Amino acid sequence: MSKYVNSDISENIMHIKLDRAHKKNALTEDMYLELKNLINKASQNKKVKVILISGGEDFTAGNDIRDFIENPPKDKNSPVFKFMIALTECPLPIISAVSGFAVGIGTTMLLHCDLVYASKNSLFMMPFINLGLVPEFASSLLLQKRTGYLKAAEMLMLGEKFDAKTALEYRLINQICEESELSNIALNSAKKLSAKPRELLITTKALIRRESETIKGRIELEADHFIEQLGNPETIEILTRLNKK
């Protein structure tokens, strides 16, 4: 357990709040482990359909610098990597609400969320190269899929900060919000998702996340699921209702 990560479950939504404001929500080993545990619990809890992650004034200033020095991750069993795998392999949709600083892993973790809302005052940065470090959390792979090679190279090679407008242009967020509306907009989308069948959310996310496949192969894989759903009584009921309109 970490006192810097809070969570609650209501209306099929697990809400995870980073709460270490005096350090701009910088992440420590304890916090990574707690995040990993919460994500895994949500996946196993049939009552949870959506995970919503938020910070406070800041989303997160990234990995705690002191932790990097005193407890550097030593191998892939380190808390930070356990968190990474849990987040990227989570079968449920994940929504993040970003405000203030989203530095380092604060930006790269957004690449593994499904919907991202950011307030106007958000500041993003992946300063790895300036710290003597390299890109992490598959940002070297995923950024260019979002925004093309050149902007990815610019972000990772120059390591400069950018604002919410640029993040939207780079397809790293879904929408820019007024700071006062951020929580409501993120929660509203969480509620919309939580109104849908849990299994369909999981199947839809799994289909979008699948990697490395031919177009024909994908058409066929989807068809298997599609045909199965056409035999599903709930689906038939929806279609029958629509057909009578």
Added chain:
Amino acid sequence: MSKYVNSDISENIMHIKLDRAHKKNALTEDMYLELKNLINKASQNKKVKVILISGGEDFTAGNDIRDFIENPPKDKNSPVFKFMIALTECPLPIISAVSGFAVGIGTTMLLHCDLVYASKNSLFMMPFINLGLVPEFASSLLLQKRTGYLKAAEMLMLGEKFDAKTALEYRLINQICEESELSNIALNSAKKLSAKPRELLITTKALIRRESETIKGRIELEADHFIEQLGNPETIEILTRLNKK
């Protein structure tokens, strides 16, 4: 044959028109089979260089709901899947002119066209999850290649409608047109393409469509075709003419 799909060939262009206006051009089994047949005929007809697909007031409201209930596709031999494979494997360039509703497969089929023009009043939607269904026609693979993961997840997980401006921003269409100019703009591009050598259209499309390859492998594959073309008398004639300018 389906009375709801019309076609004609002129100036090396096969023009296919969806014509079931009273049902907003919703697609039935017969229509899918007719579309598949027309596409395959065009590919085999040396006089056809381009396929142009259009609707009327609406492009298509998607799969006929009654057909989903009464004749649901049962396997990959169903008409809808035969149509999908024919469209995605068609070697000729395909242009679509979209107006009004482009729902479900009306949106996803655009992912397999080469140029897409849409009138201002177009409305796009992939409401699969809201019908108890899953993404189809490789939309779960291709949408994120167009617009990045987040917007793809938003479209497929929320299943909400969006307009032509958003479709352009998401790279699902090439251009927004005034309704009155849509046909002419689409036809104009079809004519431009039909003025080019059929074999080069096919080779160019095949190169762009090829999947899963290293950059070096692609450079070499293109080089084979490039070197071959440099020995082609027509190419030499063009280059010689240009060199004298």
Added chain:
Amino acid sequence: MSKYVNSDISENIMHIKLDRAHKKNALTEDMYLELKNLINKASQNKKVKVILISGGEDFTAGNDIRDFIENPPKDKNSPVFKFMIALTECPLPIISAVSGFAVGIGTTMLLHCDLVYASKNSLFMMPFINLGLVPEFASSLLLQKRTGYLKAAEMLMLGEKFDAKTALEYRLINQICEESELSNIALNSAKKLSAKPRELLITTKALIRRESETIKGRIELEADHFIEQLGNPETIEILTRLNKK
């Protein structure tokens, strides 16, 4: 050696200038070989951290048409292909400053640079199909990764010219510059990069360039480098300094 390609090295930057203004910097066999040699020398020279490529009034009008007719590339040992492989496999960051014409390989070579700045008056074109040719330099693979399938198909199938604003929208350049500021902006970025450790520039570029991998595989590969850097004395010094702030 080619009298049409100049170069110098200063402040860890190799600056390569195309200098055949009377032919709008059209590229000949000699120039390709010289470019290849310079790129390879830069890679092997520990004092060079960044390559900066620029033209003059024009970037380059593409392959010299007369050369296409009189000395067409015959196989993958031709100078143009040697240049292609050298550029795409160069481990150092490459910046291009584009003004005026960037035709054919003048556009496609930008797909292998890391930062591209273009003046307002730039004109891009890949007219291969109109010359009886096919796409080259992996443009048939890479363009759609930048800008989505439809725009890639439009550029390669119609072969029409487009301006800097469109090139920015298509993610083929990083930034549009006033003509008078182009050199300074490109040089400024080159200096920023040359202030970073050479090995980190190489590792960062190599990570972004790696192809065909799962997300989990990429997270792990990055982690290997990340953990190694956390043990690097220079990195520890940077982090320790930051932690004291």
